[in-house]
Amino acid sequence: MVRKAWWSLVLAGVLGVVVFGPLFAPYSPTAPVGPPFRPPSPAYPLGTDLVGRDVLSRVLHGGWSLLAISAIALVIAYSLGLSLGLIAGLRPRMDSWITRPVDAVVVVPWFLLLAVIATALGAGPAAVLLTASLASVPWIVRIVRTAVHDMAGAGYVESARARGEPLWWVAVVEILPNLRSVVLADAGVRLSGVISIVAVGGFLGLGMRPPSPDWALMITENRSGFGMQPWAVLAPALLIMVFVVSVNMFSDTAIGCRRPRAATAAPESGAEEGLRVEHLTVRTRAGRTLLHDVSVRLVPGRGLAVIGPSGAGKTTFASAVLGALPPGLSAAGTVGIGHTDSNRRAVGFVPQDPATGLNPALRIGTSIDEIIRLRRSARGGNGVAAALRRVGLPTGREFRRRFPHELSGGQQQRVLLAMALVDDPALVVFDEPTTGLDVRARTDLVEMLARVRRESATAFLIITHDLAGVAPLIDDVLELDEGRVLSYASWESTEPDPAAPRLTKPSRPETEPILRVEALSVAYRSRSVIDAISFTVAPGSCLALTGRSGAGKTTVARALIGLHSPASGTIRLDGSVLPSRIDERSAGHCRAVQLIPQNPATALNPAHRIGSQVSRPLRLLRGMDSAPADRETARLLTEVGLDPALAGRRPGELSGGQQQRAAIARALAAGPRLLVCDEITASLDAESQRIVLDLLDRLRRTGLALVVISHQSAVIERLADTVVDLDDPDRSQLRGTVDAIGRASES
Structure with a gap:
C-alpha cells in the first residue's frame, strides 16, 4: 500500500504540472524574453532556450500536447482493438481476416511505421497520433481475442445465444463488461508505450511543430546548447521519464492490490x-x-x-x-x-x-x-x-x-x-x-x-x-x-444409510413428440464425435443422455440448442425442421428450446445482478414490461428455492448451488417447451437437488419436456423415461419402469 501511495503521488504530481502548469507560467511559452541559452537565474529559474524563451514557462505548457495526443491515440486504439478483438473472438469466419493483418503489423517496428506515415502525411501531430494508435491496436486485438475465446464457451454466453440475443448484445452486454480486468491490466503498459512513441516522435522532429511548447520538441531543439544550458533539455526529459515510469509503476501496483491476498x-x-x-x-x-x-x-x-x-x-x-x-x-x-x-x-x-x-x-x-x-x-x-x-x-x-x-x-x-x-x-x-x-x-x-x-x-x-x-x-x-x-x-x-427410496413414475400416454432427432451426426474439427443418433422427446417426458466423459453428450446438447452445427441429420420441433444454427432460428424456436449450462461458476454473467439476468428472457422472449418482469423474476427465484432478495446480488456473492438454481430460473423465464439440462444437479447438495428435481417433476406435469445429461443415477431414476447411452454402439432407446432404467444406466 505504501508503494502504491508513493507512485500515486508521483503520477499526481506530473499530471498536476501538465494540467495546472499553464496557470503558473511567468511568461508566454512562445515569446523570447532574454538572450539565448541563459543559465538559471531568479528571473528565469530554468534559464532560457535557443531563441531566448523562458524554459520554465515552456515546461509548464509543454505537457498538454504529449498527454492529449497519447490519450486520443489510446482511445482510438482501444475502440478499434476492442471491436476487432470481439469480432475475431465471436465470429470464427472473420478470425483469419482480422488476425492475419494484425500479425503483419505486429512485426513492423513502430519507428519504421512512423517514418512511412510521416512521409505520406507529412510531419506533425497527425502522423504521430496515427502511428501510436496503429502500433497499439494489434496487441489489444490479440489480448481481447484470447479473452473472448475463453468467454465464448462460458454458460452465460451460450445461454444468451440460445435465447436469440443478437451478436452486438452478446459482445457489448455479456462479454465487454467482463473484459474490464483484462483491459485495465493492459492499459498501464499500453499507455506508457503510447507516451514513449509520442515523445520519441517529437524528439525526432516528426511531432509538434515549432514554436509549439512541447516537452519532446524542447529536447530536440535545445540539444546544440546542452553544454551551455543543460536544463533546457534535462527538465523536459526528466518529466517525460518520470511520467512514463510512474504510469507503469502505478498500474503494476494497482493490479497487484486487486489480486487475492494469501494472508491466511x-x-x-x-x-x-x-x-x-x-x-x-x-x-x-x-x-x-x-x-x-x-x-x-x-x-x-x-x-x-x-x-x-x-x-x-x-x-x-x-x-x-x-x-x-x-x-x-x-x-x-x-x-x-x-x-x-x-x-x-x-x-x-x-x-x-x-x-x-x-x-x-x-x-x-x-x-x-x-x-x-x-x-x-x-x-x-x-x-x-x-x-x-x-x-x-x-x-x-x-x-x-x-x-x-x-x-x-x-x-x-x-x-x-x-x-x-x-x-x-x-x-x-x-x-x-x-x-x-x-x-x-x-x-x-x-x-x-x-x-x-x-x-x-x-x-x-x-x-x-x-x-x-x-x-x-x-x-x-x-x-x-x-x-x-x-x-x-x-x-x-x-456414513449415511445407503438405502434410498426408489420412486416409480406413472406411465405416460403416447403423444406426438415435441422433438424428433433423425440420424444426427456431429463432428469437431473434422473428427466424428457422434454418428447417426436418433431419438424423440414427447411433451411431459424426459430423455436422459448418458455415457463416459468425452462421449459427446454436451456436444449433442449444443447441437439441439443450435450452438453446434451437425455434420448431418435433422432436428424437428413439432414436425418442422429446426435450422442448424441458432442465428437462423426464430424467436419462437429460441423460446421453445432452452439450455441450462453445466458449470454453475460460468452459467451466470459475473458482471450483472441475478435479477437482471433472470428478467432478460422475460423481456426479450415474452415481451414483459419492467414491473411484470420483476414480479415474475421474484416468483421464479422462489420456485427454485431461492430468496427473491438474491435478485439484487451478483453471482460471485452466491454459492455454487445457488448459482445453479438461478441459472435454472433464467431458463424457465423464457417459458420453454423443451429444457436441455446439462448436469444441472451435480453441484447441488441433497436438499437443493430435491428442490430442483421436485420443480422439474411439477413442470413436466404441465407438459414441459426434458433432455437431461447426468451421471447421477438418482437423477436418471427420478426423471428419465428414456435413456440413450452414447457408449452403446446400437444407441438403443430403453423404455419402461424406473428399475429397468436404473439397470440400463448401470450397465
Missing part, C-alpha cells in the same frame, strides 16, 4: 500435520461473519470431506486454507500446511470448473511444463509425459499440443489434477472433483487418487456433495451450515 495460509516446514486449522473466522468488510471459529487437523495421507448445503461456507473455508480469500474478506486464526521436504510443494488445488483453471491460450503440455519448470522438478517433455501418465491421460505429442477447448470436461479436470500433483504437495484441495463424471470415470478417478495418497502421503481436503462417491478417499467429515461447524467426526461414524 502459512506453510510450516517440518509440521507434523498435513493441515492444521485453528479458530478460523472469516468476516466481510461490513462485519458479517462467514465462518465461525472452525478448527480441524488432518495428518499426512488422510482425507477430509467438507459438506453442507449451498451457502454453508465450504468454498470460503477452502479459500482461506489456500490463502486466496477474495478482496473484502478478512480472516483471523491460524492455517498451517506441513511439509518436511524443501523440494515438496505445500499445496495443490483442483477447481470445480476445469475451464476456469486452464489458460485457453496455452497448450496442455505447455501449461504442465510451466508448473514443472517453476518447481524445477523435471525437464521438458519427460516430466510432462510422466504427469499425464499419472492421471491416466495420453502422453503423445498430439495430445500435449491440444488446447483446453479441444478436451472434454473430464480430460480438462485430469490435466488440472496432473498440475496439482506435481512434486507431491503436502495437501491437495479439491472442489467437487466428481461433478459431471460418469460412473466409470468417477471410479477410475477415485482409484487413482487413492493410489496417489498411498504413494505420497498427500492429505486431501475435498469439498463435495457426493460423499458416497468419494468415500474411499475420506477419513473425516466436516459438516458446515451457515458458516458454523455442525459436526466434525470420522467417516465411519457419519
Whole structure:
C-alpha cells in the first residue's frame, strides 16, 4: 500500500504540472524574453532556450500536447482493438481476416511505421497520433481475442445465444463488461508505450511543430546548447521519464492490490500435520461473519470431506486454507500446511470448473511444463509425459499440443489434477472433483487418487456433495451450515444409510413428440464425435443422455440448442425442421428450446445482478414490461428455492448451488417447451437437488419436456423415461419402469 501511495503521488504530481502548469507560467511559452541559452537565474529559474524563451514557462505548457495526443491515440486504439478483438473472438469466419493483418503489423517496428506515415502525411501531430494508435491496436486485438475465446464457451454466453440475443448484445452486454480486468491490466503498459512513441516522435522532429511548447520538441531543439544550458533539455526529459515510469509503476501496483491476498495460509516446514486449522473466522468488510471459529487437523495421507448445503461456507473455508480469500474478506486464526521436504510443494488445488483453471491460450503440455519448470522438478517433455501418465491421460505429442477447448470436461479436470500433483504437495484441495463424471470415470478417478495418497502421503481436503462417491478417499467429515461447524467426526461414524427410496413414475400416454432427432451426426474439427443418433422427446417426458466423459453428450446438447452445427441429420420441433444454427432460428424456436449450462461458476454473467439476468428472457422472449418482469423474476427465484432478495446480488456473492438454481430460473423465464439440462444437479447438495428435481417433476406435469445429461443415477431414476447411452454402439432407446432404467444406466 505504501508503494502504491508513493507512485500515486508521483503520477499526481506530473499530471498536476501538465494540467495546472499553464496557470503558473511567468511568461508566454512562445515569446523570447532574454538572450539565448541563459543559465538559471531568479528571473528565469530554468534559464532560457535557443531563441531566448523562458524554459520554465515552456515546461509548464509543454505537457498538454504529449498527454492529449497519447490519450486520443489510446482511445482510438482501444475502440478499434476492442471491436476487432470481439469480432475475431465471436465470429470464427472473420478470425483469419482480422488476425492475419494484425500479425503483419505486429512485426513492423513502430519507428519504421512512423517514418512511412510521416512521409505520406507529412510531419506533425497527425502522423504521430496515427502511428501510436496503429502500433497499439494489434496487441489489444490479440489480448481481447484470447479473452473472448475463453468467454465464448462460458454458460452465460451460450445461454444468451440460445435465447436469440443478437451478436452486438452478446459482445457489448455479456462479454465487454467482463473484459474490464483484462483491459485495465493492459492499459498501464499500453499507455506508457503510447507516451514513449509520442515523445520519441517529437524528439525526432516528426511531432509538434515549432514554436509549439512541447516537452519532446524542447529536447530536440535545445540539444546544440546542452553544454551551455543543460536544463533546457534535462527538465523536459526528466518529466517525460518520470511520467512514463510512474504510469507503469502505478498500474503494476494497482493490479497487484486487486489480486487475492494469501494472508491466511502459512506453510510450516517440518509440521507434523498435513493441515492444521485453528479458530478460523472469516468476516466481510461490513462485519458479517462467514465462518465461525472452525478448527480441524488432518495428518499426512488422510482425507477430509467438507459438506453442507449451498451457502454453508465450504468454498470460503477452502479459500482461506489456500490463502486466496477474495478482496473484502478478512480472516483471523491460524492455517498451517506441513511439509518436511524443501523440494515438496505445500499445496495443490483442483477447481470445480476445469475451464476456469486452464489458460485457453496455452497448450496442455505447455501449461504442465510451466508448473514443472517453476518447481524445477523435471525437464521438458519427460516430466510432462510422466504427469499425464499419472492421471491416466495420453502422453503423445498430439495430445500435449491440444488446447483446453479441444478436451472434454473430464480430460480438462485430469490435466488440472496432473498440475496439482506435481512434486507431491503436502495437501491437495479439491472442489467437487466428481461433478459431471460418469460412473466409470468417477471410479477410475477415485482409484487413482487413492493410489496417489498411498504413494505420497498427500492429505486431501475435498469439498463435495457426493460423499458416497468419494468415500474411499475420506477419513473425516466436516459438516458446515451457515458458516458454523455442525459436526466434525470420522467417516465411519457419519456414513449415511445407503438405502434410498426408489420412486416409480406413472406411465405416460403416447403423444406426438415435441422433438424428433433423425440420424444426427456431429463432428469437431473434422473428427466424428457422434454418428447417426436418433431419438424423440414427447411433451411431459424426459430423455436422459448418458455415457463416459468425452462421449459427446454436451456436444449433442449444443447441437439441439443450435450452438453446434451437425455434420448431418435433422432436428424437428413439432414436425418442422429446426435450422442448424441458432442465428437462423426464430424467436419462437429460441423460446421453445432452452439450455441450462453445466458449470454453475460460468452459467451466470459475473458482471450483472441475478435479477437482471433472470428478467432478460422475460423481456426479450415474452415481451414483459419492467414491473411484470420483476414480479415474475421474484416468483421464479422462489420456485427454485431461492430468496427473491438474491435478485439484487451478483453471482460471485452466491454459492455454487445457488448459482445453479438461478441459472435454472433464467431458463424457465423464457417459458420453454423443451429444457436441455446439462448436469444441472451435480453441484447441488441433497436438499437443493430435491428442490430442483421436485420443480422439474411439477413442470413436466404441465407438459414441459426434458433432455437431461447426468451421471447421477438418482437423477436418471427420478426423471428419465428414456435413456440413450452414447457408449452403446446400437444407441438403443430403453423404455419402461424406473428399475429397468436404473439397470440400463448401470450397465
